[in-house]
Amino acid sequence: MTDIHRGFRDADQAAESEALFAFLDSADRLESIAICRRQMLALCPPRPGDRILDIGCGIGHTTLALAGRVGDAGAIVGIDKSRSLVAEAQRRAVALSASVTYRIGDASRLDFPDDHFDMCRTERVLMYVETPERALDEMVRVLRPGGRFALFEFDYDCIVVDAGNTALTRHILRQVANSIPSPWIGRRLPRLLRERGGRDMTVVPHMVATPLAMFRRVIGGTVGAAVENGALEAGGLDEWWRDLARSDTDGRFFAGFFGFIVSGRLAVEEAGRGGGKEEQGVGDAERGQGMTLARPSAAFCREPPRRWGKDRHAALSHASIRSLAAGEPTRG
Numbered sequence: 001m002t003d004i005h006r007g008f009r010d011a012d013q014a015a016e017s018e019a020l021f022a023f024l025d026s027a028d029r030l031e032s033i034a035i036c037r038r039q040m041l042a043l044c045p046p047r048p049g050d051r052i053l054d055i056g057c058g059i060g061h062t063t064l065a066l067a068g069r070v071g072d073a074g075a076i077v078g079i080d081k082s083r084s085l086v087a088e089a090q091r092r093a094v095a096l097s098a099s100v101t102y103r104i105g106d107a108s109r110l111d112f113p114d115d116h117f118d119m120c121r122t123e124r125v126l127m128y129v130e131t132p133e134r135a136l137d138e139m140v141r142v143l144r145p146g147g148r149f150a151l152f153e154f155d156y157d158c159i160v161v162d163a164g165n166t167a168l169t170r171h172i173l174r175q176v177a178n179s180i181p182s183p184w185i186g187r188r189l190p191r192l193l194r195e196r197g198g199r200d201m202t203v204v205p206h207m208v209a210t211p212l213a214m215f216r217r218v219i220g221g222t223v224g225a226a227v228e229n230g231a232l233e234a235g236g237l238d239e240w241w242r243d244l245a246r247s248d249t250d251g252r253f254f255a256g257f258f259g260f261i262v263s264g265r266l267a268v269e270e271a272g273r274g275g276g277k278e279e280q281g282v283g284d285a286e287r288g289q290g291m292t293l294a295r296p297s298a299a300f301c302r303e304p305p306r307r308w309g310k311d312r313h314a315a316l317s318h319a320s321i322r323s324l325a326a327g328e329p330t331r332g
């Protein structure tokens, strides 16, 4: 089984580019990913004429969705470290005659001038970057003063799975978190962005809920590697997967990966470039530290679904997005 986390750290070294494409296509079909992207869009909508950068664009799912929303005067640009993923993104854009530009590039050394973009987004990328602070410095550098941003990153010490063996489950999930270069980027993102001049920030906790097959694709290769290097015992792991398979058969399986959507705009003279003259808004308890904590997204703060039906998630997410779009932050 492909270790997707190792793969996304260096997709061009991974023999299995096709497996990474297939993984990203499966992730794109998850309703909880679709909800996340709709919320990012609602919080940070593209405008005609915007120049938008998607950092770590993968095979281009979001850039393709944005194409056409900025008009002829705007531009959608995707960069990714992986040559093979960028080639696949380009192939898909050409097949769809989509007006998107892709480039190979590193989030920590963006090959664009200062103040070049009106909006930057990134999703599930900084967890793979050793020094996400440098990548955020770069994002702030290429974003114009007042420019807007929307990011979504997981917090890899916040994986939940309703498994039987608590001690073993913690041990397994710790192996997964330890395999990620920046497992705490989710919880750090609000602070790191504020320190770099983020203003009017909204933070939305979001859980990407996964059915068992996807859960296995996300962590299976990594825990398999932990068995090979002696950190996990094969017999115990096999029984753990069998237990999860039984709970899936009985309709009891429940698992998800928590992360945070953080959106906002750059201060007009942002702190990250030695300015920082713009005052934070006067805060109150709910808008403490210059940011609004919004209602957790997705349907999963309620009763978990017994079946992975689309309609229910979609209905709840629309309500949630409507309230966000209407500027109704809720008590965090």
Ligand SMILES: C[S@@+](CC[C@H](N)C(=O)[O-])C[C@H]1O[C@@H](n2cnc3c(N)ncnc32)[C@H](O)[C@@H]1O
Residues within 6 Å of the ligand: 008, 009, 011, 024, 055, 056, 057, 058, 059, 060, 061, 062, 079, 080, 081, 082, 085, 105, 106, 107, 108, 122, 123, 124, 125, 128, 129
């Ligand atoms: C989980 S995928 C997410 C792809 C895309 N954002 C999406 O939502 O479908 C992580 C992506 O980050 C890219 N990546 C990892 N490190 C990077 C870096 N330093 N600079 C740019 N891209 C990077 C990987 O090549 C991969 O495409």
